[in-house]
Amino acid sequence: MSSTYTRLFRVLFVIILLKLIFLVVLYWRSYEGVSKLTAGLSQSQSQSRRMVDIFDQLLVDRREMPSMEQRLRWIRQEMPSFPLEELLQRQRRPAGRVDCGPAPDLMNIDFHNTYWQRAQAENLTYYIYGAYYDDREAVPEAPLVRLLTMINQHDDKSFKYPATYCQFWMEDRDRPVIVPVTEHKVMWPFGHAPRRYYPTFMGCRLPEGRHRWEVPQMVSLVADHCDRARNLLRVVYEVDAVEQLPASESQPGNGSKVSTPTGREEDIEEPPLRFAVCVKAMDFPYEDKSWRLIEWLELMRSLGVHKVVLYDAQMHPNMTRVVRDYVKNSPGFVELRPMSLGRGEPHAPPHFHHYAMEADGFNRILNEMIPYNDCFYRNMYKYDYIGVFDIDEVIMPLGNRTTWPELIEISRAAPDYGNTTPASCKEWVSFCYRNVYYPRYPERPKVYRNLSSSFYMLQHVERVREHCNRAAATKCLHDTRFAVGLHNHFTFYHTEAASCAAKSVPIEFAQMQHYREPDTKSLLIDPIIDASIWRFQPQLQAQIEERYRRLGFLPDERQLAETLERRRLEDELILREAVGQNPE
Numbered sequence: 001m002s003s004t005y006t007r008l009f010r011v012l013f014v015i016i017l018l019k020l021i022f023l024v025v026l027y028w029r030s031y032e033g034v035s036k037l038t039a040g041l042s043q044s045q046s047q048s049r050r051m052v053d054i055f056d057q058l059l060v061d062r063r064e065m066p067s068m069e070q071r072l073r074w075i076r077q078e079m080p081s082f083p084l085e086e087l088l089q090r091q092r093r094p095a096g097r098v099d100c101g102p103a104p105d106l107m108n109i110d111f112h113n114t115y116w117q118r119a120q121a122e123n124l125t126y127y128i129y130g131a132y133y134d135d136r137e138a139v140p141e142a143p144l145v146r147l148l149t150m151i152n153q154h155d156d157k158s159f160k161y162p163a164t165y166c167q168f169w170m171e172d173r174d175r176p177v178i179v180p181v182t183e184h185k186v187m188w189p190f191g192h193a194p195r196r197y198y199p200t201f202m203g204c205r206l207p208e209g210r211h212r213w214e215v216p217q218m219v220s221l222v223a224d225h226c227d228r229a230r231n232l233l234r235v236v237y238e239v240d241a242v243e244q245l246p247a248s249e250s251q252p253g254n255g256s257k258v259s260t261p262t263g264r265e266e267d268i269e270e271p272p273l274r275f276a277v278c279v280k281a282m283d284f285p286y287e288d289k290s291w292r293l294i295e296w297l298e299l300m301r302s303l304g305v306h307k308v309v310l311y312d313a314q315m316h317p318n319m320t321r322v323v324r325d326y327v328k329n330s331p332g333f334v335e336l337r338p339m340s341l342g343r344g345e346p347h348a349p350p351h352f353h354h355y356a357m358e359a360d361g362f363n364r365i366l367n368e369m370i371p372y373n374d375c376f377y378r379n380m381y382k383y384d385y386i387g388v389f390d391i392d393e394v395i396m397p398l399g400n401r402t403t404w405p406e407l408i409e410i411s412r413a414a415p416d417y418g419n420t421t422p423a424s425c426k427e428w429v430s431f432c433y434r435n436v437y438y439p440r441y442p443e444r445p446k447v448y449r450n451l452s453s454s455f456y457m458l459q460h461v462e463r464v465r466e467h468c469n470r471a472a473a474t475k476c477l478h479d480t481r482f483a484v485g486l487h488n489h490f491t492f493y494h495t496e497a498a499s500c501a502a503k504s505v506p507i508e509f510a511q512m513q514h515y516r517e518p519d520t521k522s523l524l525i526d527p528i529i530d531a532s533i534w535r536f537q538p539q540l541q542a543q544i545e546e547r548y549r550r551l552g553f554l555p556d557e558r559q560l561a562e563t564l565e566r567r568r569l570e571d572e573l574i575l576r577e578a579v580g581q582n583p584e
């Protein structure tokens with residue numbers, strides 16, 4: 001009996017011992033014991049462990065999700081006219097019952113080609129791009145809100161527009177304030193063609209009474225008084241004093257104009273005049289004009305321009321880099337705004353949109369009125385004069401004046417070339433300067449042998465002899481107190497009681513230098529040298545060089561050698577082909 005027990009114990013003991021040994025071995029194998037035994041195996045293992053670590057640390061964006069505030073700021077840049085922030089604020093408030101003109105929400109909005117919204121009345125379609133509050137002293141209808149639209153109705157004084165209404169959304173009010181549209185200002189009096197949309201300012205006055213001097217936060221255009229609107233636009237009213245630019249960015253004058261749209265005369269000490277420049281949609285997808293853009297922007301800066309507003313269409317990637325660099329490093333000086341065509345051709349950049357712009361010149365020109373007027377109304381409270389230019393145009397003060405503030409001073413005193421405005425005028429809506437062409441003259445030798453051809457305007461100082469006539473291709477500086485609707489060469493509308501029409505300033509004071517080929521080729525003969533631009537030297541060249549350097553436009557030694565070698569081989573090839581083809 002006892003021996004059976006003893007045997008059973010022995011067997012149990014052996015089993016337990018074996019299990020223990022097995023566990024110890026298992027433990028040993030799975031830990032560092034193994035690494036001591038088999039060095040080679042260990043290496044490959046830790047390698048795979050490192051691989052795991054690497055894959056755990058993929059270089060993906062691990063930043064926090066953006067806040068709602070940040071997202072709303074981005075959306076505001078993407079869609080400047082659509083007041084999403086304001087709409088959400090309104091929706092958070094407990095709303096009273098509104099029988100007439102219930103507020104639209106996102107699902108009611110009839111968006112069109114990203115930046116536009118639609119309204120319909122009878123057989124007219126309205127594409128609305130922007131809305132602007134106008135309370136300028138010289139405007140008799142003020143205060144009013146202007147809607148910048150494209151409508152399928154050309155300028156026709158006998159045409160009666162269907163009745164439409166503005167629903168004004170005030171900040172703390174559930175119900176809209178509703179007024180009739182009282183004004184249609186078509187900005188194209190010249191001619192028309194079927195299927196086009198015409199740039200038109202629609203005007204809605206603030207009503208007499210309690211809301212007269214309140215600035216509406218948003219506005220909708222409706223066909224019937226009490227409709228639920230299908231569109232909702234932020235009312236632009238930007239009067240904040242312009243941010244102080246860093247000293248290097250603001251050359252002439254350094255004070256920022258505290259915005260007083262009215263009462264400039266009463267100021268005892270006049271603040272320096274402020275200038276903004278508006279440029280239409282930048283449509284340069286294939287030709288690299290980046291270097292020309294730098295030179296032009298730096299010249300604008302030297303002339304006393306405080307801000308240049310560009311509208312985005314499609315630019316060569318190098319131009320986009322240049323614009324981004326300015327937007328980032330000269331904040332306040334260059335602004336790039338989104339844009340698409342009003343009729344609806346999609347902004348599919350770069351190729352289709354460029355094609356659509358090119359394919360119908362008339363449609364394109366009608367659309368150009370939109371950026372000019374959007375830019376003007378966004379900036380009219382912050383700047384004294386606004387000009388509309390292409391990047392090959394420069395109003396050049398002459399004589400002993402080199403800046404636009406000095407030029408305005410003399411333009412007020414100068415006679416009107418052609419005497420078309422009465423001698424009694426005290427104010428003019430615009431000062432205009434006569435156009436003169438500075439052609440390329442590719443076959444003529446450089447005027448400055450010691451200056452690189454990478455300075456286009458500094459190098460191209462030969463111009464045609466004759467200036468164009470008073471109105472032909474002229475460009476102007478528009479007084480922001482008086483201009484109402486802009487074309488690229490003049491104003492369509494201005495405040496006629498408060499100011500005279502435009503004055504053409506004689507060429508002894510300034511000229512509009514146009515860096516392109518004249519339409520009349522006979523003008524090309526017998527050019528003269530007019531190097532007024534050299535008065536900005538050597539600072540202008542230094543400013544341009546600094547940008548070229550920073551953006552990497554200047555080749556290094558190796559790139560230079562390669563370029564020269566490539567050019568030499570190309571020349572040789574051309575020479576050989578020429579010789580081969582013409583053996584005599």
Ligand SMILES: *[C@@H]1O[C@H](CO)[C@@H](O)[C@H](O)[C@H]1NC(C)=O
Pocket residue numbers: 123124152153
């Ligand atoms: C709208 O109707 C009027 C009157 O019938 C007509 O004269 C006009 O051409 C129409 N406009 C459009 C865009 O169809």
Ligand SMILES: *[C@@H]1O[C@H](CO)[C@@H](O)[C@H](O)[C@H]1NC(C)=O
Pocket residue numbers: 247254255
């Ligand atoms: C503005 O210019 C004046 C005179 O040129 C100078 O005394 C003043 O310090 C400048 N102010 C600023 C803010 O740069």
Ligand SMILES: *[C@@H]1O[C@H](CO)[C@@H](O)[C@H](O)[C@H]1NC(C)=O
Pocket residue numbers: 400401406
């Ligand atoms: C330019 O010259 C005129 C006349 O000699 C003088 O009255 C004026 O002050 C000068 N302007 C500048 C900016 O030097």
Ligand SMILES: *[C@@H]1O[C@H](CO)[C@@H](O)[C@H](O)[C@H]1NC(C)=O
Pocket residue numbers: 448450451
């Ligand atoms: C180049 O020539 C112009 C005009 O002859 C002169 O004013 C300028 O100082 C010269 N520049 C250099 C760097 O030599």
Ligand SMILES: *[C@@H]1O[C@H](CO)[C@@H](O)[C@H](O)[C@H]1NC(C)=O
Pocket residue numbers: 288318321551552553
């Ligand atoms: C301009 O574009 C060309 C062609 O893409 C490119 O090789 C060059 O580096 C660009 N220049 C700059 C300064 O980015």
